Amino acid sequence: MTFFQTSDITNQLTSPYLAFSVLVVDDEVGMQGILKKALSKGFGRVDTAGSVEEAELLRINHHYDLIILDINLPGCSGIEWEEAFNNLDRKADVIFMTGYADLEVAISALKLGASDFILKPFNLEQMLQAVKRCMDKRLAERLNVALSHDISRLVSKEIIGLSEKTKNLKQLISQFAPSRASVLVEGESGTGKELVARGIHAASKRQGPFVAINCGALAPELLESELFGHAAGAFTGAKKNREGLFRVASGGTLFLDEIGEMPLAMQASLLRVLEQRTVRPVGTEKEISIDVRVVAATNRNLQQEVDQGKFRQDLFYRLNVLKIEVPALRERLADLSELVPFFTRTLAKELGVSQPKWAHEDMHSMQDYDWPGNVRELKNLLERCILLNKPPAHYFSELKGAPISTSITMSVNDLTTMPVNYTIQDGQFGYPNSWSLKDVEKSHIQQVVYAHAGNKSAASRDLGVARKTLERKYKEWDEGCANE
Secondary structure, eight states: OOOOOOOGGGGGSOGGGTTOEEEEEOSOHHHHHHHHHHHTTTOSEEEEESSHHHHHHHHHHSOOSEEEEESSOSSSOGGGOTHHHHOGGGOOEEEEEESSOOHHHHHHHHHHTOSEEEESSOOHHHHHHHHHHHHHHHHHHHHHHHHHHHHHHHSOOOOOOOSHHHHHHHHHHHHHTTOOSOEEEEOOTTSOHHHHHHHHHHHHTOSSOEEEEETTSSOHHHHHHHHHEEOTTSSTTOOSOEEOHHHHTTTSEEEEETGGGSOHHHHHHHHHHHHHSEEOOBTOOOOEEOOOEEEEEESSOHHHHHHTTSSOHHHHHHHTTEEEEOOOGGGOGGGHHHHHHHHHHHHHHHHTSOOOOOOHHHHHHHHTOOOTTHHHHHHHHHHHHHHHTOOHHHHHHHHTTOOOOOEEEOOOTTOOSSOSEEEOOTTOOSOOTTSOHHHHHHHHHHHHHHHTTTOHHHHHHHHTSOHHHHHHHHHHHHHHHHHO
8 A cells, every 4th residue: 555655855854853853653664664764864863663552662761852643553542642642741743644534533633732634645745744844843942942041041130239229229110010001211321221121021920022122223214114014015125024023022021222212203103002002014004903011211311302302292201101210330339249249250151261259459449430331331341351360450540540660669678779669770670689589579579569559369360379478478578667
């Protein structure tokens, strides 16, 4: 009995499926051989079994992503193989095949959760197309899981800090999150406005996704299509229909970053969407209902923009139902005690280097800085310091223009041949022959500490000794001066 017509469609099953495994269950050895030969070209593992009992033994010992299962088998039928459908931890996609066109059997198979149902005889192309549909869906699910994991690793949803301003910020997020009303987030660049928006979405318990778009990064004609979608042929280059981000974010939150950069014409369209809760894709007349929470952010003063005629007053009122002002980092310097360890730990892990330990001088130098670039600047500074192996105190010393000279500071009382502050001149090198080894050691240590703006931890790294060693040296010198 002939079940197949051969086809070159096997070339479609290539490397994307090598991580998947297949189990073919059929009581005819010929069928097993044909399917195994075809599927082995694209799958990492293909096993065969002649009965449900034999297949169950294989399933217990191996994981299968796909099971191609004949319904009419000797002994237990494919419909009666409950373990293949009830074991959620090891659930596989199932394609049923049968030589008997029984509608009730087909309905029963689909109710069990079968992905497809194919009647015999069938050609190989028909079977492999069904296999491809199943595996493409499973591959997309795996990629989504991997992407979600990667995003959760790189995008923090936690607002770090214990200062009063940060506590108030967290309180507002918790208070506003359950509402469906629009939220306007204002703050300087780099303060973490998107992090606030993510916090609102996470606390809202909305089931849809969080979708972000920078309104100032796209041309006006592209922004409209990006937000509302378009129909095929709506404009040059629109080859197929496209869902806009309002529909992609259905049931979730749409974050409109840099809302102050949105052109006035687009502002009118956005206002209509917020008021009517519907979108009209470009090139269509059909209104589509949406359920989206909108959070907008800007580093501008929108009220001033309204007064100057640069932003629509009605849209401002619609967005400004609830408002959160994110404080600048200089207004919450107490948060540095949590932010610095957090970024240091995270960046060291991402860069694949050992986590540095900053000294007290480093923390003091960061407390004395205004941080015009806010938290973004802090993160960039720490990343640069980790990559260059340069303590923050040294960086700020260079930023302020402090000299990193070759002067050698001495405080040895019995040295009369050299001044207390001795500077190496051009053409002169080394130390005077009249110096003792201890004098050379002391002057060199003081020189390196001075070069690091007093940061003994950084100096000890350059000198190749422990910081405790430097502390002990300084203590010995102080005691020596006190005894004289």
